[in-house]
Amino acid sequence: xxxxxxxxxxxxxxxxxxxETGRGLIETPIFMPVGTQGTVKGVTQQNLNExxxxxxxxxxxxxxxxxxxxxxxxxxxxxxxxxxxxxPMLTDSGGYQVFSLGxxxxxxxxxxxxxxHIDGAKLFFSPENTMDTQRIIGADxxxxxxxxTPYPCEYNYAExxxxxTHRWLKRCINRFNxxxxxxxxxxxxxxxxxxxxxxxxxxQSAEFIAEQNMNGNAIGGLSVGEPxxxxxxxxELVCGILPADKPRYLMGVGTPQNILECIALGxxxxxxxxxxxxxxxxxxxxxxxxxxxxxxxxxxxxxxLDDVFTPQYSKAYVRHLIQCHEMLGAxxxxxxxxxxxxxxxxxxxxxxIEGDFEKWKESTLKIISAKL
Numbered sequence: 001x002x003x004x005x006x007x008x009x010x011x012x013x014x015x016x017x018x019x020e021t022g023r024g025l026i027e028t029p030i031f032m033p034v035g036t037q038g039t040v041k042g043v044t045q046q047n048l049n050e051x052x053x054x055x056x057x058x059x060x061x062x063x064x065x066x067x068x069x070x071x072x073x074x075x076x077x078x079x080x081x082x083x084x085x086x087x088p089m090l091t092d093s094g095g096y097q098v099f100s101l102g103x104x105x106x107x108x109x110x111x112x113x114x115x116x117h118i119d120g121a122k123l124f125f126s127p128e129n130t131m132d133t134q135r136i137i138g139a140d141x142x143x144x145x146x147x148x149t150p151y152p153c154e155y156n157y158a159e160x161x162x163x164x165t166h167r168w169l170k171r172c173i174n175r176f177n178x179x180x181x182x183x184x185x186x187x188x189x190x191x192x193x194x195x196x197x198x199x200x201x202x203x204q205s206a207e208f209i210a211e212q213n214m215n216g217n218a219i220g221g222l223s224v225g226e227p228x229x230x231x232x233x234x235x236e237l238v239c240g241i242l243p244a245d246k247p248r249y250l251m252g253v254g255t256p257q258n259i260l261e262c263i264a265l266g267x268x269x270x271x272x273x274x275x276x277x278x279x280x281x282x283x284x285x286x287x288x289x290x291x292x293x294x295x296x297x298x299x300x301x302x303x304x305l306d307d308v309f310t311p312q313y314s315k316a317y318v319r320h321l322i323q324c325h326e327m328l329g330a331x332x333x334x335x336x337x338x339x340x341x342x343x344x345x346x347x348x349x350x351x352x353i354e355g356d357f358e359k360w361k362e363s364t365l366k367i368i369s370a371k372l
Contacts, residue, residue: 001019001020001021001022001188001215001216002019002020003017003018003019003020003215003216003245003246003247004017004018004020005017005244005245006018006353007352007353007355008352009264009352009355009357009358010355012264012265012357012358012361013236013264013265013266014029014263014264014266014348014352014357015028015244015266015268015352016028016029016349016352016353017247017268019216019247019268021088021140021141021188022088022140022185023080023086023087023088023140023185024086025055026055026056026088027346027349028247028268028269028349029259029263029268029269029270029345029348029349029352030055030056030268030269030270030345031259031270031271031272031341031342031344031345032054032056032057032058032269032270032271033048033052033054033058033271033275033276033338033341034057034058034060034271034272034273034276035057035059035060035083035089036058036059036060036063036273037059037063037064037067038059038064038068038079038082038083039083040054040057040334041276041277041280041330041334042276042279042280042327042330042331042333042334042335043276043331043334043335043338045083045084045085047335049087051335051339052335052338052342053339053342053346054087054338054342055087055088056087056088056089056140056141057085057087057089057090058089058090058091058092058271059079059089059090059091059137059139060091060092060094060097061091061092061093061094061130061133061134061137061143062097062098062125063094063097064079064091064133064137065094065133066116066117066118067118068082070133070136070137073137073138074136074182077138077183078136078137078138078182078183079091079137079138079139080138080183088140088141089138089140089141090139090140090142090143090271091137091139091141091142091143092251093125093134093142093143093144093145093146094125094130094133094145095125095130095145095146095148096148096220096251096252098125100148101114101115101117104117107147109164109167110126111124111125111126111127111129111145112124112126125145126145126171127144127145127168127169127171127172127175128171128172128175130145130172131145131172131175131176131179132175135179135181135182136182138181138182138183138185138187139187140185140186140187140188141187141188141189141190141216142176142187142188142189142190143189143190143192143218144168144169144172144173144189144190144191144192145168145169145172146168146169146192146194147161147164147165147168147194148194148221148224149161149194149196149221149224150224150225151197151224151225151226152197152225152226153196153197155196155198155201158194158195158196158198158201159201161194161196162195162196162201162204162205165192165194165205166205166208169191169192169208169209169212172189173189173191173212173214188214188215188216189214189215190215190216190217190218190249191209191212191214191217191218192209192217192218192219192220192221192251193205193206193209193217193218193219193220193221193238193242194220194221195221195234197226197230197234199234199237202234202237202238203237203238203241205238206237206238206241206242207241209242210241210242214246215246215247216246216247216248216249216269217242217243217246217247217248217249218248218249218250218251219234219235219238219242219248219249219250219251219267220251220252222234222235222250222251222252222253223250223251223252223253223258223272224252228257228258228261231253231254231258231262232261232262232265235250235262235265235266236265239265239266239267240266244266247268247269248266248268249267249269249270249271250262250267250269250270251271252271252272253267253270253271254270254272254274255274256340256341256344256368257365257369259341259344259345259348260344260348260364260365263345263348263352263361264357264358264361270345274337275334275337275338275340275341276334276337276338279330279333279334279336279337280330280333280334282294282319282322282333284305284306284318284333284336284337285336285337285340285368286305286306286309286336286340286372287306287307287308287309287340287367288306288367288370288372289367289368289369289371289372290368290369290370290371290372291305291315291372292371293305293315293318293319293333294319294322294323295319298315298316298319299316299319300316301314301315301316302314302315302316302317303315305318305332305336306336306340309339309340309343310332310335310336310339313332318332318333344364347360348360348361
């Protein structure tokens with residue numbers, strides 16, 4: 001993996017770069033659609049490739065481990081062949097899902113015992129077996145096993161958790177270095193900065209992660225309920241410590257506004273379930289603002305859902321589909337939202353290169369923040 005910075009914005013900390021992987025180039029800043037169970041909900045791989053213009057997508061280690069299971073993925077020749085996706089993929093470690101299980105899991109130094117949300121089976125994740133699992137899945141970018149602390153979080157717990165995440169990271173790196181990719185394409189391991197919303201912990205963690213000298217770095221444990229300004233403060237702090245010549249990935253973020261603000265702070269990669277999750281509930285991002293398509297005002301509005309991305313379907317028709325719980329409604333809305341997100345980061349990249357990113361960001365924020 002090679003990361004090349006092409007342009008830095010003069011008025012902000014925004015960057016435009018290119019990430020070279022074994023399965024193709026990724027132009028940054030980039031948004032990565034989330035395919036939790038090996039599918040980005042509501043859209044096909046053809047849609048992702050040809051219409052939405054996704055350059056990299058995610059899969060979730062926890063969910064793939066449970067269903068369809070590693071035997072099936074291994075027999076298929078890896079996740080790319082299983083789902084028929086030729087471009088890069090990233091897998092999270094499963095840590096966030098495991099830790100969100102609450103009372104059904106037990107954290108130890110060795111790893112985490114938890115119960116399957118499907119059948120209640122008792123299972124165990126450790127730094128070592130999450131590396132092995134991601135090797136079998138075949139992701140181009142593998143995430144280290146960490147603990148994502150909740151918000152709010154007591155300082156002592158956040159500190160203890162951070163140090164355990166660091167010890168787990170060392171074990172992840174050791175296992176990663178002891179093993180090889182299974183499908184003839186390189187894989188890369190990204191560590192994750194933790195430390196909740198405490199400046200000193202975030203600084204410690206960022207310095208530790210930077211010292212590991214991996215090919216990219218991630219920031220976790222944000223966008224978990226803390227105020228947006230606090231997320232921005234932690235992000236800016238960490239970006240000032242993580243190496244500038246490596247891609248920076250802010251996990252689980254976020255709204256279009258969050259993405260533009262964090263691009264300005266130096267983030268290169270984003271993911272979030274929001275575009276598809278909101279789509280299924282009728283909350284649609286457009287080039288003129290956000291629409292709640294369920295509102296009565298759209299019932300007889302026969303103008304295009306979006307002149308840029310979805311000119312072929314009217315607001316009235318998409319409202320009808322969503323109201324009737326027709327699958328096509330979720331498909332159209334999901335395709336629209338993802339197209340909008342990928343357009344947004346592509347436009348950000350263009351304006352970073354052209355040198356007017358800050359001016360464009362401020363004017364774009366006013367447009368996309370409008371409630372139609």
